[in-house]
Amino acid sequence: GNSVTQMEGPVTLSEEAFLTINCTYTATGYPSLFWYVQYPGEGLQLLLKATKADDKGSNKGFEATYRKETTSFHLEKGSVQVSDSAVYFCALSDRDNQGGKLIFGQGTELSVKP
Amino acid sequence: ETGVTQSPTHLIKTRGQQVTLRCSSQSGHNTVSWYQQALGQGPQFIFQYYREEENGRGNFPPRFSGLQFPNYSSELNVNALELDDSALYLCASSPSGDRASETQYFGPGTRLLVL
Numbered sequence: 208g209n210s211v212t213q214m215e216g217p218v219t220l221s222e223e224a225f226l227t228i229n230c231t232y233t234a235t236g237y238p239s240l241f242w243y244v245q246y247p248g249e250g251l252q253l254l255l256k257a258t259k260a261d262d263k264g265s266n267k268g269f270e271a272t273y274r275k276e277t278t279s280f281h282l283e284k285g286s287v288q289v290s291d292s293a294v295y296f297c298a299l300s301d302r303d304n305q306g307g308k309l310i311f312g313q314g315t316e317l318s319v320k321p
Numbered sequence: 322e323t324g325v326t327q328s329p330t331h332l333i334k335t336r337g338q339q340v341t342l343r344c345s346s347q348s349g350h351n352t353v354s355w356y357q358q359a360l361g362q363g364p365q366f367i368f369q370y371y372r373e374e375e376n377g378r379g380n381f382p383p384r385f386s387g388l389q390f391p392n393y394s395s396e397l398n399v400n401a402l403e404l405d406d407s408a409l410y411l412c413a414s415s416p417s418g419d420r421a422s423e424t425q426y427f428g429p430g431t432r433l434l435v436l
Contacts, residue, residue, distance in 0.1 A: 309356070
């Protein structure tokens with residue numbers, strides 16, 4: 208079945224460090240890929256998405272490129288801030304015409320220290 | 322534009338009881354999905370409603386049921402509560418439910434504790 212695997216956390220970085228959170232997926236067909244962020248005590252917010260191979264999603268300095276050949280969608284940011292501390296979830300959706308149920312990874316907690 | 326809202330925010334129940342959680346979808350959205358997020362885990366898909374009909378279901382037992390109303394708001398009902406039902410329940414709405422590429426917009430969740 209379809210699945211998403213993320214690198215385990217927690218990830219602890221100093222402010223202005225470079226961030227990579229790895230995400231790989233297994234899916235039949237051509238899924239859409241998403242990164243969601245969850246701040247403490249809140250629901251999920253869409254961070255970025257990509258809907259076909261080689262697409263790059265970007266938002267708030269975060270980027271991820273849909274790599275079909277490596278079935279990956281790694282999240283990157285060049286310079287993290289304390290306010291980026293949160294849990295990040297990679298997800299896929301692959302059901303056209305029946306609605307897209309999201310399949311999530313287990314989440315990666317990021318802690319950024321001043 | 323009003324986002325997705327959920328009620329209540331927190332709830333405490335005992336084993337064997339029944340619970341109803343509510344969700345109002347974002348304006349203009351006709352599809353609602355429900356997810357269960359256990360502590361420290363990613364959300365798990367429960368089911369989705371599109372124009373008042375169930376439109377896909379995850380691996381949850383029949384004691385998890387739902388409804389969608391003509392205004393596209395939705396309820397999640399859980400009967401015979403078990404301790405493992407303790408989780409954050411998330412509702413998400415999307416514009417049309419017919420594209421996997423659509424963004425789902427999440428509410429803040431209802432945190433359920435079963436004692």
